[in-house]
Amino acid sequence: MSQTLHPMLNTAVKAARTAGALINRASLDIERVTVTAKSHNDFVTEVDQAAEAAIIETLLGAYPGHGILAEETGRTHGAKDSDYLWIIDPLDGTTNFIHGFPVYAVSIALAFRGQIQQAVVYDPSRNDLFYASKGRGAFLNDKRLRVSKRSRLLESLIGTGFPFRKGDNFKRYLKMFEEVMQHCAGLRRPGAAALDLCYVAAGWYDGFFETGLNPWDIAAGSLIITEAGGLIGNFTGESDFLYQREIVAGNPKIYAQLVSILAPYTRIIKDDDAGATAPAAGAAAAAPDATAAFVASVEADTPPAATAKKPPVRIRKTDLAKAKDNDAPF
Template structure:
């Protein structure tokens, strides 16, 4: 890697590669896997998820024993409970793909400091692709700087998504969104690992992405990689409060505005009415330029850094997503 990396990012990369080695070894003999379901059908966990998570947590806490942990399989059982630093971990995003031998899955590790994501790693062990970013220092794939695409028209855009899969998900609502976006873009894709989907937007493979039902560990790392690559990410109304809203849209600045216009009517977010009303402000790209006005559709609150409240993190350990 050509540029000097932040020590915490280096530790995250070491942890992600160690987890990736466990995943790659297990992928050679999938018939031996022990698979169980979580709280609902189609929601799988394997011994590989658990072993990968364990080695990530051990690596991180050996280097930073005073840090907090929010991990998909073990929640906040490890690490310091009240630290300003919280590692947000998905040890195997795309478990359903993995157990079927479909090679689209990833390790996702993000570090939040006082609720703001500062370091991010998403590692694709099947391709040995390492996406990473430090706040303010750009986004990279392996040792090459990545940027979102330059496409501006939805009609030319390739959009990624994730389908609902649990009993109780609102399939009818999703199908309306699917139909609307599908008829407006050049193509819609659903590989099945949200962490990689976000990185694909950052690298310019997709021009945008949207999904419902995601948890913080699915999107924390990818959210920083997106913004450091010059893209925008928010909830369906275009606001930056998305990590705990179970809906996310990410895209190039111009495509983002058009996706928000389409998806805002489907948002589950209840808008806060503050006494001190802030003027609507469009999200900014990495370079500081304002996004198109459409990106601020139905956004009554001032945009700020993405913040993860500790109370939200503590309650985030519910159902999995992006399998």
């Protein structure tokens, strides 16, 4: 790479490429991959678990005093009281992966006291690396990213994600879908939110919205978008989105137009999902330690199946060695 990366970002890149090599190797023989249902339409594979273990090993090997929040193992690894928190989705788009549909990614973000500082989203099937450091811009491989310049929603391509978990309010989503669809040029739903956010940063989408997402789906992509000149927030346009389970993003003009459409559907001001809402937006602000408040809010709003400790997956040393050998120099 022509630019010098922050050491923590460089470590995240190595972790993402290691996980990506494991995923690519498994994709060559999908039929042999063991698939388990965490809940209705929510799957985990041995590849998710092996990739997550490889990422955590790489990150904690370099920064043993840091905390970890990962999709498959929650907070069981790393320090519990560190100001630094790695937020990991080892395989975003698992359903695509198990069907051989090549839209999935590794997502790794580093938060310092609740603020995302480093971000990597790696698309292993295309060998595309999206990354950003706070204040230093966002990139796809060697190319600097900038959000699109479209100013009219009627001319815009918007990304979204369908609600798929048991308990998601599908009727609420259909109302949003219908309204946005009538005001834009087209809607797309590839099925991997981490990549969707990067597509906004690259200008391929002009905007994006989704409900029901977890922090590990959006943490890395959120920094990549803002470093590319875009905006991201909850449906009312506030920056308190990581644990609100609703997100809207876009270039500044399209973002504003999407917020005006989606604001009435927010869980904060219109509770359509009784008993399933996220913690109040003020909860994090009231706590003295932003990182602790952030993690506590995430864990309070995470379904048990997503954070339950799973049996350890054995990664053969030969596989891990091969993955590291395949890690392109960066």
